[in-house]
Amino acid sequence: MTTRGELLHYLKHSNGAWISGEALAAGLGISRTAVWKQVRALQGEGYGIESSPRKGYALRKASDLLLPAEIRDGLQTTRFGRQGIAYFPQTDSTNLRARQLAAEGAPEGTLVVAETQLQGRGRRGRGWHSPAGEGIYASLILRPRIQPQEATQLVLLAAVAVAEALLASAELPFTIKWPNDILVGGKKIAGILLEMSLETERVDHVVIGLGLNVNPPAGGLPPELAGIATSLGAAAGRTFSRAELLRRCLEKLEGLYDRFLAGEREPIRRRWHELAGIVGERVRIAGIDRIYAGRVVEIDADGFLILESAAGARERILAGDLSLADGGPERFRPA
Numbered sequence: 177m178t179t180r181g182e183l184l185h186y187l188k189h190s191n192g193a194w195i196s197g198e199a200l201a202a203g204l205g206i207s208r209t210a211v212w213k214q215v216r217a218l219q220g221e222g223y224g225i226e227s228s229p230r231k232g233y234a235l236r237k238a239s240d241l242l243l244p245a246e247i248r249d250g251l252q253t254t255r256f257g258r259q260g261i262a263y264f265p266q267t268d269s270t271n272l273r274a275r276q277l278a279a280e281g282a283p284e285g286t287l288v289v290a291e292t293q294l295q296g297r298g299r300r301g302r303g304w305h306s307p308a309g310e311g312i313y314a315s316l317i318l319r320p321r322i323q324p325q326e327a328t329q330l331v332l333l334a335a336v337a338v339a340e341a342l343l344a345s346a347e348l349p350f351t352i353k354w355p356n357d358i359l360v361g362g363k364k365i366a367g368i369l370l371e372m373s374l375e376t377e378r379v380d381h382v383v384i385g386l387g388l389n390v391n392p393p394a395g396g397l398p399p400e401l402a403g404i405a406t407s408l409g410a411a412a413g414r415t416f417s418r419a420e421l422l423r424r425c426l427e428k429l430e431g432l433y434d435r436f437l438a439g440e441r442e443p444i445r446r447r448w449h450e451l452a453g454i455v456g457e458r459v460r461i462a463g464i465d466r467i468y469a470g471r472v473v474e475i476d477a478d479g480f481l482i483l484e485s486a487a488g489a490r491e492r493i494l495a496g497d498l499s500l501a502d503g504g505p506e507r508f509r510p511a
């Protein structure tokens with residue numbers, strides 16, 4: 177841990193009580209002036225630290241930033257978020273940064289987070305609206321020893337993990353929209369962009385990028401998103417700690433990933449089906465080169481959507497934009 181991280185640890189664990197500069201200096205093995213400099217730096221990062229010449233220092237408010245120390249505080253994983261967190265107040269895209277780090281050899285579990293992205297990327301070449309300080313924009317590096325065709329299952333896994341993290345945070349009817357959007361009240365709250373790099377026959381690394389709208393942006397959503405997107409805060413009517421939510425996502429992701437590596441893939445697929453509730457629905461899918469229409473049979477073990485046409489023909493679809501015929505059931509319809 178860095179000296180600043182250690183100082184923060186002391187302040188957090190005194191639960192708001194004063195700690196003298198002398199005691200901190202002794203504990204950290206630095207001078208009182210150095211303690212004061214580190215406190216100033218923490219204040220610069222948004223921590224509300226009160227100081228008094230006689231009493232010392234007391235933490236009044238944690239930072240609202242998604243700083244590595246905030247993410248790690250209480251994180252119950254063994255690898256995810258523990259192998260290094262690259263934090264950017266602003267970057268082009270956390271997925272791009274993660275891919276670069278992975279190409280340079282960053283280990284599995286390395287996390288990239290940003291307060292805002294200038295070129296946040298969505299599926300199918302779209303952008304991802306990334307207002308500063310309101311959402312989670314994070315990318316995780318994985319190095320699974322799997323064949324490229326197995327990676328599609330990680331898309332389902334990531335959607336289930338994020339949906340479970342949301343369900344643990346708020347009592348709201350979250351649903352998954354194929355392949356990996358998370359909706360609440362028919363509006364999108366989170367999206368996942370999975371990118372992989374291959375080595376001849378097998379996967380070298382996978383980057384799972386998560387965009388999660390946590391608290392409503394001060395200026396509201398841009399008009400083109402207002403009817404189709406929302407945030408957790410807007411849906412629940414309260415604000416949420418982004419660090420806590422990201423910890424939950426990492427914990428759920430690691431738990432499911434370990435099961436996936438241990439060969440327990442069927443329970444993940446089953447849970448995906450439960451959360452998506454899409455089997456039997458009539459849908460329309462804009463695929464890469466054509467439109468499909470029919471009734472959903474299932475997501476198969478490889479992660480493909482199986483669609484049955486009116487004539488009874490079955491097709492396996494890997495990716496596309498799904499919409500429900502006739503507006504679909506209530507849970508998929510915007511309020």
Ligand code: BTN
Nearest residue numbers: 269271297298299367368385387
């Ligand atoms: C989608 O629904 O189209 C996927 C959106 C994924 C957005 C996230 S934000 C963090 C990470 N970095 C990116 O550039 N994209 C993903």
